[in-house]
Amino acid sequence: MLHITDTGIGMTKEELVKNLGTIAKSGTSEFLNKMTDMQEEGQSTSELIGQFGVGFYSAFLVADKVIVSSKHNNDTQHIWESDSNDFSVINDPRGDTLGRGTTITLVMKEEASDYLELETIKNLVRKYSQFINFPIYVWSSKTETVEEPIEEEEEEAAEKEEAAEDEAEVEEEDEDKDKPKTKKVEKTVWDWELMNDIKPIWQRPAKEVEEDEYKAFYKTFSRDSDEPISHIHFTAEGEVTFKSILFIPASAPRGLFDEYGTKKNDFIKLFVRRVFITDDFHDMMPKYLNFIKGVVDSDDLPLNVSREALQQHKLLKVIRKKLVRKTLDMIKKIAEEQYNDKFWKEFGTNIKLGVIEDHSNRTRLAKLxxxxxxxxxxxxxxxxxxxxxxxxxxxxxxxxxxxxxxxxxxxxxxxxxxxxxxxxxxxxxxxxxxxxxxxxxxxxxxxxxVAKEGVKFDESDKAKEKREALEKEFEPLTTWMKEKSLKDNIEKAVLSQRLTNSPCALVASQYGWSGNMERIMKAQAYQTGKDISTKYTRTCNLWVTSLTQRNPAELTGCRSSGLDESGLTFPFNTIGLNSRILYLIFLSLVFSMYSLFESRNKMRHMGGYLLTEHVSHFTFRHVKSGLIGLIHILCTFVN
CATH class of the missing domain: 3.40.50.11260 (Rossmann fold)
Known part of the structure; x- marks a missing residue:
């Protein structure tokens, strides 16, 4: 049996009948009907816990019988007893044993015997009633070492043994002889142990709470040995009133992004009138703030509804909105040095995810x-x-x-x-x-x-005239590259304003993939088993080839492949030019961080070109390191 006793005002016989005897008064008729149906079907009733609020009759989930003894100042002590089917109220034959108050006795079911374990009871009290206003004690035992007087027979035996061992020992002083002799004995001591010794500091005004109190509360509440980076303590009023303390931990919890968005987050604990309700809320905080720890306590939320219904309660959406705003305010107030050294290293990715996911707070997050x-x-x-x-x-x-x-x-x-x-x-x-x-x-x-088109620089009229002249001069070449040589791979070819040392680069369109984004997308496709080849090809068609317009050696290289120096007009000899252009496009792929998109045949063609006299002195002098890497890649593909 499990006994629960309080020292409250108690109940009279009339109140016992009124409050406990009328099922409708407790709002538990649905609960009892559901429990009976499940028992008849042979189903476990344990899943009903929490679905019917904190109704008194939930005791029958674990008890075959409930006995309530109560003493009110205006009446004698009575006993209310029920097996969930019927109840009775009688005068307590033991008389006035309580003085004043109530004792509830649960005659536990055999399958619920775990609830008689002392540690189970302690854990339940700490979890659900840690912060209620009244002290909760549990009758528990502990082992202590105590001094006990030695019995007369034991004392005589000890003296004889001591005399035999050492007859020459100096006699003790008279005053020591007068002291009673004792021995140390381990004993099991029973006493009341206070369970809810941690006070709900969020109930106090923030200005009255010391910094050390916040740190101590955080360590106890979160079971984290490190001090938090920051905290915020506030009271929200309006459509819903609640009090809250939120903390930023010193380090990211292990597996922070494992099962991102689906993994249960139990860092925010919801209390209603200091009674713990649940920490199983997927929407109490947005996904990107899944590292925030704290408590929320409201007197406005109902206690007599299921936790499932509470999760959908309209007031929770209001609470969530205010929690997010207060969290972002807390992050914003972190000192710059601490922000960069601690917060950003641990939670920078979370803020970036917030920019992606939280449209309503995107401006605030961008500043972080x-x-x-x-x-x-x-x-x-x-x-x-x-x-x-x-x-x-x-x-x-x-x-x-x-x-x-x-x-x-x-x-x-x-x-x-x-x-x-x-x-x-x-x-x-x-x-x-x-x-x-x-x-x-x-x-x-x-x-x-800068890896996409749209980068423009201010230029003087003279520079503009020079650029336009070069574009006109090389128009046959760029047109031929777009329409003939590289028609399946690029959208257009232009002379570049953005290159100074590199001979070429591949530039994505405004809505295409940069080389870095292509790498990420292909990695994601590989992980999920998806094929992005169609999209990849379409993106290739949007690339823009940029040839440097400031490298005379490169211009000479183009002319030496058969173009007419005087005008660069069609028709021109393209023998060797395809190989040179192909070499440029492969260099562009490497320089621009794209993967090589062609098949083995073109790889072999490129490899053959690299081994011929068409590779000019300019090639090795300016792009030696890039060429060595490219040859290595080509050889790998050919083999």
């Missing part, structure tokens, strides 16, 4: 983003800081994506930008490019992927 940029080698920069440093006539935020900062920096797309002093953001995480794509603009400035 940090990226490596060409401005500083190690210190990340916010978008606000980037905009403040923008050049006078710069109207776009430039970014370059790659697997690492080093790869992004060495891209041919960076050459002209860095030479002209433009700052470029480096995107090195797979989620980064998705994040930026979800942001149409920041502070009125649109984003520009």
């Amino acid at each position: 983003l940090r990226f490596q940029t060409s401005h500083h080698e190690t210190t990340p920069s916010s978008l606000e800081q980037y905009v403040e440093r923008m050049k006078e006539k710069q109207d776009k935020i430039y970014f370059m994506a790659g697997t690492s900062r080093k790869e992004a920096e060495s891209s041919p797309f960076m050459e002209r930008l860095l030479k002209k002093g433009y700052e470029v953001i480096y995107l090195t995480e797979p989620v980064d490019e998705y994040c930026i794509q979800a942001l149409p603009e920041f502070d009125g400035k649109r984003f520009q992927n």
Whole structure:
């Protein structure tokens, strides 16, 4: 049997009948009917726990019989007894044993004997009633070492043994002889143990709670030995009133992104009037804030509904909205140094996912983003800081994506930008490019992927005339590349304004994939078993080939393949030109971080070209390292 006793006001006989004897009063008729049906069908009734609120009759899930003894100041002590089918109320034959209050005795079912285990009871109290206003004690035992006087016979035997061992021992002083002799004995001691010794500090005004109290509460509440990065303590009023404390842990929980969006998150615990209700809420916080820990306590939510119905309660949507706003405010207030060194390293990916997923808070989240940029080698920069440093006539935020900062920096797309002093953001995480794509603009400035078309520079009238003259001069070549040589792989060929050292590059259209995005998409397709070949081919058709217009050696190379130096007009001899163009396109693929898209036949053709005299001195002098890598790739494919 399990006994639960309080020292409240108790109940009279009339109140016992009224409150416990009328099933409808407890709102449990549906519960009892459901339980009876399940028992008749041989089903377990344990799953009913929590579906009918905190009704008194839920005791019959684990008990065959419930006995309630109660003493009120205005009546004698009575006993109410029920087996769920009927009840009776009688005078307690034991008389007034309670003084005042109530004792509930549960005669447990055999299959519910686990609830008689002391540790089970303690864990249940700590989980569900840790923060209620009244103290809860459990009658429990512990082993203590105590001093007990030695019996007379034991004392005589000890003295004889001691005398035999050492007759020459100096006699003790008289005052020591007068002291009673004792021995240490381990005994089992029974006493009341306080279970809910942690106070609900969220019920106190925030200004009255010390910083050390927040840290101590967090460690106990979350079972985390590290101090939190930050916390926020607030009371929300309006459509729903609730109190809450939210914490940012010092490190990301293990497996933070495992089963992202589907894995249960039990870091936010919901209380109603200090009674724990549940932590099994998938929508209490958005997915990207799945690292936030805290408590929410409201007096406005109902206790007499199932937890399933509570999850759909309209007030929870209001609570969620306010929790997100307060969380973002808390993150925003973290000091810059601590933000970069601690928070961003642990939870930066979460903020990027938030930009993608949370449209209503996208502007707030964008201000929390940090990226490596060409401005500083190690210190990340916010978008606000980037905009403040923008050049006078710069109207776009430039970014370059790659697997690492080093790869992004060495891209041919960076050459002209860095030479002209433009700052470029480096995107090195797979989620980064998705994040930026979800942001149409920041502070009125649109984003520009430097690996895509659309990068423009201010130029003088003289420079513009020179560029237009070169475009006209090379129009036969670029047209031939687009319509003949590379018609299946590119959308157009143009002379480049963005290259200074590299001979060529492949530029994606505004809606195509950059080399970095192609790598990510192909990796995802490989993991899921999907085929993206159709989409990949369509993307290839949107590539733009850029030939440097500032490299005389390259121009000479094109002419030496059969073009007329005086006019570059059709018809011209294309012998050798296809091989040279093919070499350029393969270099472009490597430089622009795209994968090689052609088959073995063209690989062999390219390999043959590399071993002939058509490879000029310019090729080895300017792109030696890239050529060595390309030969290695080609040999691998040929073999």
